[in-house]
Amino acid sequence: MTTNALLEVNNLTVEIPTRRGTLIPVNEVSFNIDRGEIVGVVGESGAGKSITGSAIIGLLDPPARIAGGSVTLQGKLISDMNENQLRDIRGKRIGTVFQDPLTSLDPLMSIGNQLSETAMAHLNIGRDQAREKALQALIDVGIPAAESRLDAYPHEFSGGMRQRVVIALALIGDPELIIADEPTTALDVSVQAQVLMLLKRLCKERNTGVMLITHDMGVIAETTDRVVVLYAGRVAEIGDTRQVLTAAIHPYTQGLVGATPNPTNLANSQERLNQIPGTMPGLLSMPAGCPFHPRCSEVMEVCKTTLPTLSQRENSTIACHLGAEAKT
Amino acid sequence: MFAYIIRRFFQGALVLGIVGFIAFSMFRFIGDPYENILGQDATVLDRQALEERLGLNKPIAIQYLKFLGNAMQGEFGVSYRNGIPVSEMIAQRLPATIELAIVSALFALFLGVLLGVYTAINRDGFLANFIMTTSLIGVSLPTFLIGILLIWVFAVELNVLPSFGRGETVEIWGWKTGLATASGLKSIILPAITLGLYQMTLVMRLVRSEMLEVLRTDYIRFARARGLTRRAINFGHALKNTLLPVITIIGIQLGQIIAFAIITETVFQWPGVGLLFINAVNFVDVPIMATYLLLVGSLFVVINLVVDLLYVVIDPRLRLDGTEAR
Amino acid sequence: MNESLVTVQALTRVFDVSKPWLNRVLAREKRQTLTAVDSVDFSIERGSTYALVGESGSGKSTIAKMLVGLLSPTSGRVHIDGVDLANASAADISSTRKRIHMIFQDPYASLNPRWRVRDIVGEPIDAFMNVSATERAKKVDELLEKVGLSTKDGAKFPHEFSGGQRQRIGIARALASDPEFIVCDEPTSALDVSVQAQVLNLMRDLQRDLGLTYLFITHDLAVVRYMADHVGVLYLGRLIESAPRQQLFDSPAHPYTQMLIDAAPRVDGFGRDHEAVDGEIPDPISPPSGCHFHPRCKQRIDQCNQQVPTVQHADDRSVSCLLHSQGLNL
Amino acid sequence: MSDSRWLRWWQSDVMWSWRRSPVAIVSTAVFFALAFAAIFAPLVAPYTPFDPSSLNLMDGFTAPGETGMGSGNKYWLGTDDQGRDIFSAILYGMRLSLFIGVMAVTLAAILGISLGLIAGYFGGWIDAVIMRIADIQLTFPSILVAMLIFGVARGLTPPELRDQMAVWVLIISIGLSDWVQFARTVRSSAMVESRKEYVQAARLIGRSPMIILRKHLLPNVMSPVLVIATISLALAIILEATLSFLGVGAPPTKPSLGTLIRIGQDFLFAGEWWIILFPSLTLLVLALSVNLLGDWLRDVLNPKLR
């Protein structure tokens, strides 16, 4: 593990005690993000990607809680901070963008006030300064006629503009890290492209690290530098994006890439899509051994009994017996 | 926005028209006005004279219009019981009821919102659960019993608060108020608690459940993610959004407060319109009963209009054209 | 060329989105309408898949609803196997209805949570077929197996299934009345990619086995490429381009189609910088004049903001864009 | 088969949450115990307080545990001013109160659910008309509605039938004053549900609105109805008591819990505390258990709070 990383997530484990037993939606997840780096976290629903994001900023909904592992931000442990300490991290050092821009904004407060309230919470500035800061933030995210839009309410914006406002809110405290949880899922394709480009540009300009949570392999490919593939709460594969997507080692990553339709690749158009059989196991019915083994096309006996550990291979880190066996 | 208010206004007028019709029907069908007015030894001639005078020989529609016309001019007839014009009696009694209703409503609102917010924020706390459970006692006993118990404890046994009446009243700009004297203030405590307790519980539970829902919304989560303080989140964002649906209910509840004042006023001998009404019911004093109904209907309409305006003030989504779904 | 099973001619649907009467009077406003679907023509060959692609507000779901009879068109016609749904006799409508079904978008909302799976799947049988209880049960079992579920699943409730399995239940229900034509309204947009692949494959298998005709509605161009034989692109209620799949992707004629293809994220588009499109989809209540796309179009010419482009046909392609007003030359 | 159904029911989320909530268990137990005692009052009660010929006036005001002066009978909870055994009167009164409450809520629920479903599903002017009626109904606070209906109905019924009619008049007046809540809730759920695709699927195959309303929508709008019904039951019982206080409740010869309390309050200062205490406690416990159940149900059945 690099010690000078912006964010280090180490063996992070989240538990949800329920009546039918304790769920472990995030299980010993480790990865890190450097300054200015965009790291994608990809996986199907239930893979634990959003919960990982929430756990990092301490926003887990009770009864979910961090049960193990650590999160450090620039060498400072933040996973055991209390709510008051976390408040200085959130918004100030880690900005957040949620999926649905409409529901992320308080419908009863003008966006100017929402922006300046956030600025005042972190920057130790007065009302007038905060308002200026808010205006600048709106200009930065490309809201046209920003000055006149400061006193507008969320419902007066279009979907894409709203998400720009949310990004402005995430960036107003000049954070070192942005956690963007499916930021474009609710948007139209044409707008999605705009928003992703904006996010990419702003973060590169400010040298901000980004954790981009998405289920869309296309978005991963086009936007991120590195990718973390999650399956059933565990890391399946981590590596350079191009490496992972073009030469995936983990059968799950392979399957995921293969199942994603590609609009430009007409070569295999009349073929069947590469489907992974079955569905992701429920958190209560986690199979023994490798969680992916019931769906794996290359399943081996060892997979059914032993949990594979993460190991470094070529440019990726993967958790699979397949590669490990070949290596040994 | 303007259209919205006009529409609500017409709706209110329609409501009043119907309430008026019910009130009018009471004149016609509840109790025999001849009997009530003339007594049993009336002659046929007497009856005809009365019929002429009251216009009872005209078609019903005309009678109704006449009734409405009179009502609009504040002309509600004369009490059968003591011959005083109803408008005068109501005007004399209304301040007492309005003061009681407002104090109860403020008590219910203030404490209800406070406790509602508290129990929502500390959802699983011991004290919050305790408040939630004990508050149910307030709605599990009939109002009159609570009133009698309060009198028993605070007036008879402890002898600290008055058991009846408004205490000293003074007139301020033609409004007879009990809120400006010490004895008046002391007198209003027990009735206001009796009347407001139920509504307080209701408001509290409503605020709690709405607040719990609001606290789960994305924008609260996002507000936390922005690192806002707990206070800014709970009061700057959550409470405001909570109050939106609560306001409507409170509007309706104010109407209920005025109606339930009937019981409180009876128990505490509070000289308001509720007491007047219940006496009128016993005496079949139809003019007073009908006027009371119209009054409650009008108050309700006005309250709802105010609530609607409040809604528009709070919710920017309604400010544009007021056509947004409600 | 195969005969058409479904023909849609000048299909138009206008919604009245006016404010209440009093508001209009006071604000001196006119009635407001939203033309959700504007003179759309297309036809679907028997046994093929026609995909309608469009972003939000394009009118694709409205077309779907009109085709299955959930909405009636404001004007224009829908012929299904020669039967005009608007003017046919009751008996014809009933027998035609039986031949149409629909697969819905949301696998959670499309199944009644209080019903057992066998009742959900069997409902069309109850509605259309007069069969005994045992026959019905047998038929339901067959359907469940056909879509890859177990017959035991019939006794369960929808919440006991995952999203993909629910969508299979929805497909089983759609097949229950032995329809020929199925309207698929974004059937996989709520599913994960791996499950999406399963469902899409299943649908293609079923099409092959049962000779089904699909109208496939989606916003995802990538999915279209796997499913469709012919693609229509909608923008603000207008069908701006219609072409066989291969041709559409190879040589999109309309700038909007080009933009859509460009904007769709690609698994192989590493670090790609998009030529990001300007603006967003306009308010459909007051769409731009002329060609609706002109304010965002990078290739617009002077007339675009005044002149509504006419549809130009060539072979089995059509496009409505002023760039091609002299006929399609590709 | 039925075994597994029981098992599944027992293991369902609601039942699981029930087993975990001491408040829910206790209030269920208390409510059912009271309801059971009320339903089987004629078997449980030692005396028949509704039969005037069985009363011995000389037993009046017997203190709890004492023997009556007239008959020499022993009364556990004492007697009231008419020599009525308080314990038996509570059982019979509770039976009456519960009957009135349950029937009134049923009436309100049937009315409210039907109108709410129709308004929510059809929308448009039908919705507008129904909801305006509801608005107007709300203008009249429940207690006034009940008093009005009670007054009119009493005027219309022949005096010799009034005692029997009083109960039904109460049911109708309380029921009619309470339907709006049901209608509003059902309407908003029905509006949400009827936009869902399963309803479209049913419309698609030509199912009639009646079938869609009954088979598809109704089961899906029932959980909030259950919560409202529970709380309304408590409200109806209290409202009946309140009406009794105003003299428009159950007749004194066949007293409900509320009438018993109304009678009892006359003797509060006189030292005959048992006449008001025991009926009040019963009412409190009854209403409290129903309210607590409603509270718990609301939390359990509200998916937004899960």
Next chain:
Amino acid sequence: MTRKTLSAAVLFALAAQGVMTAAQAETLRWARAGDSLTLDPHAQNEGPTHTLAHQIYEPLLHRDMSASVIPALATEWAPTEDPTVWRFKLREGVKFHNGEDFTADDVVFSLERAMKPTSAMKELLSSVASVTKVDDFTVDITTDGPNPLMPSNLTNLFIMDSGWTTDNDSAEPQDIANGGDNFAAKNTNGTGAFQLVSRVVDEKTILKANDAYWGKDEFPLEVSEIVFTPIQSAATRVAALLSGEVDFIQDVPVQDLARVGGTDSLKIVNAAQNRTIFFGLNSGDEDLTSDNVEGKNPFSDVRVRQAMNMAINRDAIQRVVMRDQSSPTGVIMPPFVNGWTEALDAYPAVDVAGAKALMAEAGYGDGFSVVLNCPNDRYINDEAICQAAVGMFAQIGITVNLDAKPKAQHFPLIQNRTTDFYMLGWGVPTFDSEYIFNFLVHSTTDELGSWNGTRNSNPDWDAKIVSLASETDLDKRNATIKAIWDGVQAETLYLPIHNQVLNWGMNKSVNFDVQPEDQPHFKFLTFTK
């Protein structure tokens, strides 16, 4: 007359401290269930209305706290040689509250006003032919025939100032029935010991002592201010007394007597009231509307009425319902009424078996059902008595459906003859049986029998009753009265229950006797220091 001297003696005894008492402002806070309906003294003939009027206005003569007739504005009264003319000597030097002098003109004006059509007091003066002024302080009242009871009729007829009343357009009494309103309904100008300070209907009425009162030296007059508050709810009324918020209440519920009496600072004063409670039954009609017997009237059979009379356990009602605050009776008149005898007062012992036998004999062995109409806010524990009676009648097989209503709805049932079985209470302001016969026994005609809800018509009784009015031979008259009573009792025309006992609750420092007509006169009230 001994009483008069006694009170004079008391006055002398008090005279020493009288100066001190008057100097101290003593406020009496007084509460009762109902408020006065109007201040116009001739507009309503109703207890609470008269009670308030008695403090402000005065009649020519009135009943003191022991109910004996004493002089008020008249000092002497006697019939003249012409038995149809009564002569009244008026008190001199009396002033109205506004300073006007009281003269014979005021008496003539007031009595004539009370005889006007809109007056509610006109029945009491129905025999009066004219009122004439003899001189400034003498007035003659001429009646249609000899009227030995004239003084009794005048005790609630208040004298108003003719000038003030006319000047304020109140020469006609307030016409309550037709929704009339006048100045006198809200303002007062009497000669009484107290004058009005302020009044809010149903809320609070404040009176202060009249410094110019003619009787300053004759009555204690220790009360300098009266604050009168009507409190309807019995519990609240008692609570107000218990908590010391009021000093004096009328209408103490019987169940709270012990509590009030047992409270250190409070006391209960009681006296037999001039009111009898009884049930009336429709025995005259062919059939009843509210029963379940077709084509027959079970009440028309005297055996049924006797059986019912035997079924009522008056002692139990007295002990349990009334807590001994009543005296059971077998006749519908209180003991102070002329005509009352112990024999009449005796009531049958409870005999369920005997009653059942009588019922069977009358052909109602299986019983029948009927509706009993009962007031619930008029008499002491009226509804509870009816309920108790329901149980007692049930024991002889009569199913009684109780219909209890507020008095305003109950009394019209009797007056309109729309009830077959009802409760009624009757007081006798004239203290003579004739008053009872006129209203309750005489068959219903235009003038008489207006409260006889039995529909019973007995020409023999009617003739005897009419003869009483002009019979001047007292012995003969009393014999006729006895004959009528014997007839009524033999027929069991009514089912008497008891005579009420009046209870007033007050602070221990208050010395006050109960007035049998429930009309306190506060000028008699004294305080213990």
